[in-house]
Amino acid sequence: MTRALFVEAGERGRLLPKELTYVFSFDFELRLESPAPKPPGPLVLLDPSNREIFHVTDRKHVTTADGATHEVPKAKLKRAQDFLPATGGVAAIGGRLLFETDTKKPLVMNYSGILNVPCGTSRFCDRDASHKAATAFVHSRQDFMGAKYRWLVWNQLIGVGEVRAIRRGAKLDFAFAYDFYVAS
Numbered sequence: 001m002t003r004a005l006f007v008e009a010g011e012r013g014r015l016l017p018k019e020l021t022y023v024f025s026f027d028f029e030l031r032l033e034s035p036a037p038k039p040p041g042p043l044v045l046l047d048p049s050n051r052e053i054f055h056v057t058d059r060k061h062v063t064t065a066d067g068a069t070h071e072v073p074k075a076k077l078k079r080a081q082d083f084l085p086a087t088g089g090v091a092a093i094g095g096r097l098l099f100e101t102d103t104k105k106p107l108v109m110n111y112s113g114i115l116n117v118p119c120g121t122s123r124f125c126d127r128d129a130s131h132k133a134a135t136a137f138v139h140s141r142q143d144f145m146g147a148k149y150r151w152l153v154w155n156q157l158i159g160v161g162e163v164r165a166i167r168r169g170a171k172l173d174f175a176f177a178y179d180f181y182v183a184s
Helices: 010-015
Strands: 020-032 042-045 061-063 069-071 075-083 090-101 107-118 131-143 157-168 171-183
Touching: 020 061, 020 075, 020 157, 042 075, 090 131, 107 157, 131 171
Parallel strands: none
Antiparallel strands: 020 042, 020 171, 061 069, 075 090, 090 107, 107 131, 131 157, 157 171
């Protein structure tokens, strides 16, 4: 008689022992350019000059679930689009980011997920709100036409971050801070 190796989890038990490995972080700010005081509305990138992908411990490589080692991208954010709907406490969030890499080839990142706003997005963005924070959980797909960072196309990244609403006079800005991870 042969005993199954994965009794508790069934035949898919071999898929369970996965971990997430930190890949990179980036921060950026967007401004609500709508005449209305609340989203939805177009958000435009503020000061892209210093918005680079970084690794908090300056690691230059990451190992993915297939055991391969890849270089952490060196890239600068050039454009960003995001959508913040005016809904209840949990809202869908989505965006598209364009990075210029050290290879001069563009890296495009599309992400979507949820934004958990304890006070609700309407109060998060009201005229009296300033420095209110929400938690973001996103997944992303990347597109890159070169060989150096092609591994990003084959791997879905998981992002955990924070979004802060910052009232600056009549303007409403959103500060995004994300850490991205890959299955390992």
